[in-house]
């Protein structure tokens with residue numbers, strides 16, 4: 001339990017550092033005070049903090065805290081998220097990228113849309129890096145991005161350090177309506 005508590009704490013520290021700015025220093029300070037008091041009370045504090053702050057929520061696998069987001073180093077592929085008289089879909093739905101590329105998903109119409117991966121279909125060894133490369137609070141799961149509510153709102157996922165393979169993805173609100181596709185990382 002203590003190990004998990006420390007892992008959560010560590011992730012909070014990392015997140016605080018990533019967030020930058022004056023606000024995060026306050027959180028870091030309060031967390032630091034808690035951690036010097038007892039490890040037992042630190043764990044709940046970390047959970048509350050991460051759900052309020054943002055990145056890597058309680059839904060993330062314990063190992064996820066140890067993995068840093070890997071920024072894209074290659075090209076960015078654009079994908080539209082659409083919902084209209086033709087149905088709900090990603091366009092293109094099936095995408096091939098090279099490791100290091102990124103995919104930028106843009107809410108064009110019919111939102112809210114989201115980008116998510118089924119944990120049952122992503123190898124456990126891949127999940128920490130993929131989750132780390134997905135910005136957002138992960139309130140709906142370690143491999144679920146945020147809801148894109150506004151037209152033209154975009155969400156970019158880096159595939160740097162994500163192993164070659166095929167990854168099914170979906171829009172959670174429209175999964176039952178067939179809004180999904182496959183990303184192939186070469």
Ligand SMILES: [Cu+2]
Pocket residue numbers: 081083088089111112113114171172173174179
């Ligand atoms: Cu959708």
